[in-house]
Amino acid sequence: MTRSPATAAVRVRRAELSDLDDLVALEEATFDSDKISRAQFRRHLDSDTARVLVASANHRRFLGTAMVFFRKGSRAARLYSIASLPEARGKGVGTALIEAAEMAAQQRHCDALRLEVRTDNDSAIRLYERLGYRRVHPIKKAFYEDGSDAFVYEKTLT
Numbered sequence: 001m002t003r004s005p006a007t008a009a010v011r012v013r014r015a016e017l018s019d020l021d022d023l024v025a026l027e028e029a030t031f032d033s034d035k036i037s038r039a040q041f042r043r044h045l046d047s048d049t050a051r052v053l054v055a056s057a058n059h060r061r062f063l064g065t066a067m068v069f070f071r072k073g074s075r076a077a078r079l080y081s082i083a084s085l086p087e088a089r090g091k092g093v094g095t096a097l098i099e100a101a102e103m104a105a106q107q108r109h110c111d112a113l114r115l116e117v118r119t120d121n122d123s124a125i126r127l128y129e130r131l132g133y134r135r136v137h138p139i140k141k142a143f144y145e146d147g148s149d150a151f152v153y154e155k156t157l158t
């Protein structure tokens with residue numbers, strides 16, 4: 001997959017069943033609510049309407065993950081989830097995952113990638129904005145299970 005120079009060492013591949021333990025462990029360690037369960041991951045790995053991506057580099061097989069959803073009849077794909085291992089953050093893993101998610105969306109003939117982000121998630125918001133995502137929607141009140149609000153961001157894919 002094509003990457004910017006800063007992320008050249010990071011590779012992104014499609015997740016496999018053998019990634020399940022790492023996917024669940026990262027999900028558990030990262031999020032307090034709206035968690036993707038093991039059964040959901042297993043289903044999404046095998047689904048035509050989802051693409052689960054995994055980032056790796058050199059000797060590390062699993063550094064982070066992103067999940068993209070596609071909907072029949074919609075030209076906008078949805079970046080449903082993204083996380084990198086805490087010790088791998090700030091090294092381009094998130095960037096590489098987003099670039100790969102955009103590529104996956106384009107392969108599915110989508111012309112936009114859309115996402116929701118907690119309004120207080122400053123580092124994720126900075127990353128999305130740096131990569132060209134723009135806020136497109138009024139705040140979604142109590143969007144998350146814990147009552148937090150969300151911004152909606154979108155990027156037109158060219």
Ligand SMILES: CC(C)(COP(=O)(O)OP(=O)(O)OC[C@H]1O[C@@H](n2cnc3c(N)ncnc32)[C@H](O)[C@@H]1OP(=O)(O)O)[C@@H](O)C(=O)NCCC(=O)NCCS
Nearest residue numbers: 006082083084089090091092093094095116117124126127
């Ligand atoms: C959001 C998240 C996925 C970003 O992942 P990441 O691997 O840190 O992403 P990157 O390294 O590509 O970018 C993060 C920062 O590192 C910088 N960076 C990118 N490549 C770099 C490199 N090669 N060397 C040093 N820094 C780099 C980026 O400029 C960016 O800086 P910024 O915060 O000022 O924009 C990660 O912080 C995370 O897992 N957070 C918890 C889960 C979460 O909040 N997910 C989003 C839910 S919507």
